[in-house]
Amino acid sequence: xxxxxxxxxxxxxAGLAAGVLLTxxxxxxxxxTDERIEAVNEALPQINCGACGFAGCSDYAKxxxxxxxxxxxxxxxxxxxxxxxxxxxxxxxxxxxxxxAVVLCGGTCxxxxxxxxxxxxxxCKAANLYYNGSKSCAYGCLGFGDCAKVCPENAIHIENGxxxxxxxxxxxxxxCAKVCPxxxxxxxSVSNTVDVRCSSKAPGKVVRxxxxxxxxxxxxxEKKCRFGAIHVEDNLARIDYDKCTSCGACAEACPAKAxxxxxxxx
Numbered sequence: 001x002x003x004x005x006x007x008x009x010x011x012x013x014a015g016l017a018a019g020v021l022l023t024x025x026x027x028x029x030x031x032x033t034d035e036r037i038e039a040v041n042e043a044l045p046q047i048n049c050g051a052c053g054f055a056g057c058s059d060y061a062k063x064x065x066x067x068x069x070x071x072x073x074x075x076x077x078x079x080x081x082x083x084x085x086x087x088x089x090x091x092x093x094x095x096x097x098x099x100x101a102v103v104l105c106g107g108t109c110x111x112x113x114x115x116x117x118x119x120x121x122x123x124c125k126a127a128n129l130y131y132n133g134s135k136s137c138a139y140g141c142l143g144f145g146d147c148a149k150v151c152p153e154n155a156i157h158i159e160n161g162x163x164x165x166x167x168x169x170x171x172x173x174x175x176c177a178k179v180c181p182x183x184x185x186x187x188x189s190v191s192n193t194v195d196v197r198c199s200s201k202a203p204g205k206v207v208r209x210x211x212x213x214x215x216x217x218x219x220x221x222e223k224k225c226r227f228g229a230i231h232v233e234d235n236l237a238r239i240d241y242d243k244c245t246s247c248g249a250c251a252e253a254c255p256a257k258a259x260x261x262x263x264x265x266x
Contacts, residue, residue, distance in 0.1 A: 034065050034066070036065045036088055036089065037058075037061050037062050037065045037066075038061075039088045040061040040064050040065060040085050040088055040089075041057055041058050041061035043077070043081055043084035043085050043088065044057040044060065044061060044074055044077055044081055044085075045057070045074070045076045045077050045081065045171075047076050047152055047171075047173055049075075049076060049152075049173035049174060049175050050174075050178075051074070051075040051076065051172070051173050051174040051187075052073040052074050052075070053073065057074075060073065060074065064085060064089065065089070070094055071085040071086045071089060071091070071093075071094050072094035072095065072096035074096075075096075075098075075099050075171070075172040075173060075174065075187070076171040076172060076173045078096055078098045078171075078172070079095070079096050079097075079098070081096075082094055082095070082096040097189045097190065097191060098171075098172060098189070098190045099172035099187045099188060099189055099190065100165065100167045100170045100172055100187065100188065100189075100190050101155075101156065101165045101170050101172065101174070101176050101177060101185050101186070101187055102165065102185065102186055102187075102188055102195050103141060103147075103156075103162065103163045103164060103165060103184055103185050103197075104184050104185070104186060104195065104196060104197060104198060104199045105139075105140050105141040105162055105163075105184050105197060105198065105199060106162070106197035106198060106211070106213040106214070106257075106258060106260075107135060107137050107140035107141060107161070107162060107211050107213070107214070108159075108160040108161050108162050109160050109161040110160070110212070111211050111212040111213045111214075112135055112136055112137050112140050112161075112210060112211040112212070112214075113136050113210075114134045114135060114136065115131075115134060115135070115136045116131075116134050117134065118130065118133065118134040122144050122145075123144050123146055124141075124142040124143075124144045124145070124146040124147075124179075124180065124181050124182075125146060125179070125181050126144075127142045127144060128142060128181040128182065135210075136210040136211070137200055137202075137207075137210040137211045137214065138200075138202070139182060139184075139198075139199045139200040139201065139202070140162075140182075140184075140199075140200075140211065141161070141162045141163050141182075141184055142181075142182075143158050143161040143162055143163065144158075145157075145158045145163065146179045146180065146181075147163050147175075147176035147177075147179055147180055147185060148163065148176075149179075150175045150176060150178075150179050151175065151176055152171075152173065152175070153169045153170065153171055153173075154169065155167075155169035155170040155171070156170070156176050163176075163184075163185070165185075167190070167262075167263075172187055174187050182199065183199075184199050188241060189241065191246075192239075192241045192244060192246060193246045193261055193262050193263065194239060194244055194246050194248065194250065194251060194259065194260070194261050195239070195259070195260055195262070196215060196230075196236070196237045196238065196239060196258060196259050197213065197258055197259070197260050198211075198213070198214045198215040198236065198237075198258045199236070200214050200215060200235070200236060201234045201235050201236050202235060203217070203235055204216030204217050204218065204235065207235075207256075212256075213256055213257050213258050214256060214258060215232075215235070215236050215237050215254075215256060215258040215259075216235075216255075216256050216258075217232050217235035217236060217237070218232075218255065218256075219232045219237075220253050220254065220255065221237050221250035221253060221254055221259060222237075223253075224249045224250055224252075224253040225249060225250050226247075226249070227243050227244065227245055227247075228240075228243055229241075229243035229244040229245070229250075230244070230250050237250075237254075237258070237259065246261065248261040
């Protein structure tokens with residue numbers, strides 16, 4: 001009987017000693033974790049979109065607590081997350097204006113024709129590899145909805161061949177902008193309501209031949225703007241939102257109707 005009992009006792013004692021030793025070591029070498037990191041992480045929307053410049057919500061939370069980065073960098077969380085995080089850190093709230101995604105293309109089925117029928121993989125990325133896609137405009141939205149597939153809020157859809165954003169649902173995470181192969185989607189503040197719905201850098205004569213509402217670089221918008229907020233660069237009108245007052249004078253004067261003024265929620 002002792003043949004079995006003695007080894008069992010030895011192994012039991014060794015296991016108990018090892019357990020005690022591990023417990024002691026864990027207490028001695030314990031790495032203290034700032035509880036605020038978890039609290040900040042819980043105040044974030046957990047979309048892990050990377051719009052803040054960090055790999056995910058947990059990395060941003062750690063950067064806020066350890067490195068003191070601003071508390072208002074979470075675009076999807078907006079003012080609500082900024083307020084909570086500032087309270088956790090015990091600092092004054094940093095203001096954060098919500099942002100929305102905007103598709104800089106007006107090349108609908110009626111405005112921009114296809115140059116061929118693409119019957120490959122239903123993806124903008126795949127279509128773009130084949131002669132820059134099937135659209136007659138090489139800079140236009142391909143309309144296969146890669147952006148819509150990654151949107152966590154179902155805020156973007158393909159309408160009449162072009163991606164359109166429901167600004168009331170958009171949280172400004174920027175995931176749609178990241179997957180667009182032609183970089184036609186940008187983020188801007190909700191308070192700005194004027195957009196140049198074109199991304200073509202082609203000369204005006206070329207644009208006229210492929211899209212009815214493309215920017216032709218005529219610079220009429222420049223001349224009409226009293227605030228110096230819009231300029232034509234590389235044949236394309238671009239808006240300086242720091243100067244733009246959303247008065248709409250440029251949109252009214254644009255002969256190609258490439259500039260639009262919209263409601264913040266539409």
